[in-house]
Amino acid sequence: MSELSDLSGSQHHLAAGVIRTDLAMADGRTIRYYDQGHVTRKAIDNRPKEDRPGLGELRLDPLTNEWTAIAAHRQARAFLPPKELCPLCATKPGLDSEIADSSYQVVVFDNKSPSFGTPIDDYQLPVIDGIKTKLGQSIGKCEVICFTDHHETSFNQLEEDQIRIVMEAWRDRTRELSKSKHIAHIAPFENRGEEVGVTLSHPHGQIYAYPFLPPRTEKMYRAAKKFHKETGKVLLDEIIKREIKDGERIITQNDHWIAYVPFAARYPFEIHVAPKRSVADFTELSDEQADAYPSIAKEVLQRLDGVFGIPMAYIAAWHQAPVRKGREVMRLHWQITSIRRAPGKLKYLAGSESAFGAFIMDLKPEQSAQQLRDVRLPN
Amino acid sequence: MSELSDLSGSQHHLAAGVIRTDLAMADGRTIRYYDQGHVTRKAIDNRPKEDRPGLGELRLDPLTNEWTAIAAHRQARAFLPPKELCPLCATKPGLDSEIADSSYQVVVFDNKSPSFGTPIDDYQLPVIDGIKTKLGQSIGKCEVICFTDHHETSFNQLEEDQIRIVMEAWRDRTRELSKSKHIAHIAPFENRGEEVGVTLSHPHGQIYAYPFLPPRTEKMYRAAKKFHKETGKVLLDEIIKREIKDGERIITQNDHWIAYVPFAARYPFEIHVAPKRSVADFTELSDEQADAYPSIAKEVLQRLDGVFGIPMAYIAAWHQAPVRKGREVMRLHWQITSIRRAPGKLKYLAGSESAFGAFIMDLKPEQSAQQLRDVRLPN
Numbered sequence: 079m080s081e082l083s084d085l086s087g088s089q090h091h092l093a094a095g096v097i098r099t100d101l102a103m104a105d106g107r108t109i110r111y112y113d114q115g116h117v118t119r120k121a122i123d124n125r126p127k128e129d130r131p132g133l134g135e136l137r138l139d140p141l142t143n144e145w146t147a148i149a150a151h152r153q154a155r156a157f158l159p160p161k162e163l164c165p166l167c168a169t170k171p172g173l174d175s176e177i178a179d180s181s182y183q184v185v186v187f188d189n190k191s192p193s194f195g196t197p198i199d200d201y202q203l204p205v206i207d208g209i210k211t212k213l214g215q216s217i218g219k220c221e222v223i224c225f226t227d228h229h230e231t232s233f234n235q236l237e238e239d240q241i242r243i244v245m246e247a248w249r250d251r252t253r254e255l256s257k258s259k260h261i262a263h264i265a266p267f268e269n270r271g272e273e274v275g276v277t278l279s280h281p282h283g284q285i286y287a288y289p290f291l292p293p294r295t296e297k298m299y300r301a302a303k304k305f306h307k308e309t310g311k312v313l314l315d316e317i318i319k320r321e322i323k324d325g326e327r328i329i330t331q332n333d334h335w336i337a338y339v340p341f342a343a344r345y346p347f348e349i350h351v352a353p354k355r356s357v358a359d360f361t362e363l364s365d366e367q368a369d370a371y372p373s374i375a376k377e378v379l380q381r382l383d384g385v386f387g388i389p390m391a392y393i394a395a396w397h398q399a400p401v402r403k404g405r406e407v408m409r410l411h412w413q414i415t416s417i418r419r420a421p422g423k424l425k426y427l428a429g430s431e432s433a434f435g436a437f438i439m440d441l442k443p444e445q446s447a448q449q450l451r452d453v454r455l456p457n
Numbered sequence: 458m459s460e461l462s463d464l465s466g467s468q469h470h471l472a473a474g475v476i477r478t479d480l481a482m483a484d485g486r487t488i489r490y491y492d493q494g495h496v497t498r499k500a501i502d503n504r505p506k507e508d509r510p511g512l513g514e515l516r517l518d519p520l521t522n523e524w525t526a527i528a529a530h531r532q533a534r535a536f537l538p539p540k541e542l543c544p545l546c547a548t549k550p551g552l553d554s555e556i557a558d559s560s561y562q563v564v565v566f567d568n569k570s571p572s573f574g575t576p577i578d579d580y581q582l583p584v585i586d587g588i589k590t591k592l593g594q595s596i597g598k599c600e601v602i603c604f605t606d607h608h609e610t611s612f613n614q615l616e617e618d619q620i621r622i623v624m625e626a627w628r629d630r631t632r633e634l635s636k637s638k639h640i641a642h643i644a645p646f647e648n649r650g651e652e653v654g655v656t657l658s659h660p661h662g663q664i665y666a667y668p669f670l671p672p673r674t675e676k677m678y679r680a681a682k683k684f685h686k687e688t689g690k691v692l693l694d695e696i697i698k699r700e701i702k703d704g705e706r707i708i709t710q711n712d713h714w715i716a717y718v719p720f721a722a723r724y725p726f727e728i729h730v731a732p733k734r735s736v737a738d739f740t741e742l743s744d745e746q747a748d749a750y751p752s753i754a755k756e757v758l759q760r761l762d763g764v765f766g767i768p769m770a771y772i773a774a775w776h777q778a779p780v781r782k783g784r785e786v787m788r789l790h791w792q793i794t795s796i797r798r799a800p801g802k803l804k805y806l807a808g809s810e811s812a813f814g815a816f817i818m819d820l821k822p823e824q825s826a827q828q829l830r831d832v833r834l835p836n
Contacts, residue, residue: 135821139721140684140696142676146721148818193809193817208688209695211720267808275805286809293814297521297672305519309587316588317519341590342518342525395812413812426654427806429646430572430665433774433792435672438572439527442514 093365096246101178105130107188109176112247114183114239121169121179133195134216136289140209144293147216149193158277161229166280168227177224184243186223186251186285194218194289197260203289217260219287223247229280232389233268234379236281241372248396249368251285252360256401261287263295263400264359271391273417273424283394291400298397302407314409315356327447330377334370337378339447344437346419347385347392347446349378352411359398359410375412377455382416384453392416472744475625480557484509486567488555491626493562493618500548500558512574513595515668519588523672526595528572537656540608545659547606556603563622565602565630565664573597573668576639582668596639598666602626608659611768612647613758615660620751627775628747630664631739635780640666642674642779643738650770652796652803662773670779678779681786693788694735696720706826709756713749716757718826723816725798726764726771726825728757731790738777738789754791756834761795763832771795 090098092112099111099119105128111119134149159165165176177185188196197217204214225233225244233241248266255264268283269276291299305313321327321338329337329349337351351374353367382390393415399408417425419440430436469477471491478490478498484507490498513528538544544555556564567575576596583593604612604623612620627645634643647662648655670678684692700706700717708716708728716730730753732746761769772794778787796804798819809815 137721139719139723140692141680141719142673143680143683144676144721144814144816146723146816146818148821150819150821150824209684209692209699263813265808265813267812269805269807274811275803275807284808286813286815288813288815290815292809293676294521295813297523297814301520301522304522305588313519313588320588340518340520342516342523344518344525393808393811395808397812415811424654426648428648428654429644429663429772429774430671432653432772432794433646433776434642434644434665434667434674435523435676436665436667436669437523437525439525440529442527442529445529 090250092246092250093368094242094246096243098247098250103176103178103187104128105190107190109178109185109187110247110250111179111182112184112186112243112250114243117183119179123174123178125174131191131195133198133201134193136204136211136214136216138204138206138211142293145290147193149191149216151191158272158279161279164229164278164280166222166224166278166282167229176222177227182224182227183240184223184225184247186221186247189220189222189284192218192220194220194287216289218289219255219258219261219285221251221285221287223251223266223283223285225281225283232270232281232379233394234376234383236376238372238376241375242369245368245371248285249360249363252398255285255287256361258287260289261401262290263288263292264398265292265295265395267393267395269393271389273391274393276391295397295400299400299404299408302409303404306407312356312407312409314352314411318352318354318356326444329381329447329450330374332370332374334367335374337374339443339450341443343439343443343446344431345415345417346425346439346441347382347390347414347416347450348443349382349414349450350411351375351378351414352409356409358405358408360396363410378414378450380455381450381453382414384455385449386418386421388421390416390418469629471625471629472747473621473625475622477626477629482555482557482566483507484569486569488557488564488566489626489629490558490561491563491565491622491629493622496562498558502553502557504553510570510574512577512580513572515583515590515593515595517583517585517590521672524669526572528570528595530570537651537658540658543608543657543659545601545603545657545661546608555601556606561603561606562619563602563604563626565600565626568599568601568663571597571599573599573666595668597668598634598637598640598664600630600664600666602630602645602662602664604660604662611649611660611758612773613755613762615755617751617755620754621748624747624750627664628739628742631777634664634666635738635740637666639668640780642667642670643777644671644674644774646772646774648772650768652770653772655770674776674779677776678783678787681788682783685786691735691786691788693731693790697731697733697735705823708760708826708829709753711749711753713746714753716753718822718829720822722818722822722825724794724796725804725818725820726761726769726793726795726829727822728761728793728829729790730754730757730793731788735788737784737787739775742789757793757829759834760829760832761793763834764828765797765800767800769795769797 131151483502510530
């Protein structure tokens with residue numbers, strides 16, 4: 079029996095007719111194929127077996143009580159390889175990529191150089207002794223999600239059915255990763271464009287499963303909890319009511335979702351997309367809500383590319399309630415931020431933003447909402 | 458009598474033989490010349506009088522309870538002008554710069570396009586009503602500090618005497634700006650290099666005087682207060698004791714200052730430089746401490762440039778106690794961060810850092826400290 083035996087053929091039936099098939103990769107990682115329709119997945123990863131990198135370190139910064147993950151093995155990771163060597167394309171003659179099959183719809187596989195690694199038998203959690211972290215290991219999970227096997231496209235050019243599969247994968251990963259006792263918060267995000275450090279141009283995202291609440295999530299949790307305590311209300315619900323009332327920052331909406339530039343946007347283009355009936359996380363989304371996401375997602379990202387008529391670099395991140403706290407006050411929403419303030423001009427995070435955390439905006443949110451609304455969409 | 462009369466000739470005698478002379482600029486802003494030795498400053502700014510930009514807005518983000526300053530007038534600011542049009546050089550035939558005199562040592566003048574503007578008569582402070590900011594104006598102070606009138610140099614190539622004048626200017630500005638009731642925190646910083654968005658290459662820094670505690674300062678204040686409450690000790694003092702005990706992250710030191718890579722550094726190269734006898738802010742530094750700063754400042758920044766043999770982009774920011782709180786627990790230190798992780802490779806703040814605030818480091822702090830120590834300094 080090969081090592082593959084315990085995974086091979088393992089299937090899960092999800093919503094929207096999506097079937098997930100799990101297979102083992104050559105070095106022991108797992109790849110999950112998400113498919114609509116009758117597809118059999120059994121391709122074997124024939125690459126030579128490589129050693130997996132060890133776990134990194136977690137260190138607490140006593141000046142701020144924030145964690146830094148130190149993953150020194152990541153320094154050597156692939157950096158903008160040519161298209162014919164893309165590790166996120168399907169395998170083809172001359173290319174043994176991360177995906178053993180010769181085509182795929184959507185896949186999610188364990189990151190080869192994770193910032194937060196799967197716990198091994200003798201892992202050590204960090205212990206804080208005064209200002210000193212007694213060294214602990216950086217455990218959790220980092221996964222890569224490939225949105226399509228087409229190399230030369232982008233999220234906003236995918237068919238709606240394809241985006242629906244991506245959405246189903248995000249729901250599935252949140253559901254499954256939530257079961258791990260090591261994981262405190264699950265964060266799917268996409269970095270797009272070299273301007274935000276993307277090292278692989280194939281359309282893909284990442285799913286970080288943190289062993290702690292990331293600082294910004296912690297801050298959002300505190301604000302939502304305080305608001306709930308003072309008013310009995312859910313913060314994001316009130317924010318959306320206010321956006322609907324003000325109107326001038328709304329970009330678009332459909333029956334289930336609304337997209338707006340937030341009142342105190344920190345980036346030249348910042349867009350929040352939220353379900354109108356609010357939910358704590360992906361696992362609480364109804365199928366109707368999930369089905370209504372692809373059209374607004376495409377529209378919003380097409381509007382972003384349309385502002386200057388160039389593909390915009392962006393970070394698109396899903397905020398949701400942490401796994402084990404704040405579910406009654408935190409709400410799922412998709413945050414898209416772009417640092418381009420004009421053709422040829424980026425917003426840099428310099429002294430005020432980087433060293434002090436205080437953001438300066440050169441554009442009014444009402445102006446950027448207007449620019450986004452004015453974009454003529456492709457037919 | 459001209460408008461200049463109330464400023465012209467106004468002089469202040471500071472430490473290290475530095476004399477500050479205040480003069481009015483054509484549009485009503487103030488420029489302060491800091492000089493060692495007998496220099497008379499009376500150059501008149503002959504540029505046509507321009508209208509000053511109005512005050513920006515301050516908006517609270519209810520999701521995080523953080524302020525964003527919206528300064529839409531900044532969009533039009535100068536962007537990498539050619540050397541012969543540099544607004545930070547001294548005035549010469551064909552160039553009417555921000556500095557009316559034909560040479561200078563160190564000057565500090567009010568920023569032409571400030572993110573936080575000087576209050577005008579009918580300014581309005583923001584009022585928070587639930588999740589809604591009733592619009593208020595972005596008041597405070599933004600100043601520009603020119604480190605030298607030589608265009609083609611950088612901070613680490615200045616003579617020590619010159620850096621001593623810069624230090625005296627920082628002390629003086631902190632002392633004076635602390636008197637304004639609108640100002641909560643004073644933050645001198647330098648951005649160096651186009652990679653961090655520098656729009657003027659002349660060696661200069663900025664001094665931001667915020668009307669609120671910037672988020673990172675607030676976080677540092679909370680951590681220091683908690684530590685003091687639990688232990689009765691001052692956090693930065695204990696951190697420095699720990700760095701001295703561990704030793705492996707120390708880069709250099711002299712009688713009064715110590716420079717180290719912090720234990721949980723967030724950037725490929727991050728250096729903290731702190732006075733050994735800790736003080737709350739610039740106003741508490743002794744003259745001996747101030748005198749001992751230039752040599753370690755030059756050395757640390759020369760080591761940074763020496764790591765890859767190229768001028769490193771960096772953000773060098775002074776953290777100090779806020780004006781009106783935390784003086785018993787917060788301590789002055791200089792934080793230098795660089796995003797270059799290798800020649801040709803930058804660290805970008807992508808999904809994890811930007812959207813979630815969780816930093817991933819590719820290099821161990823002990824490794825970067827070793828690299829910095831190994832640099833051979835120029836004679």
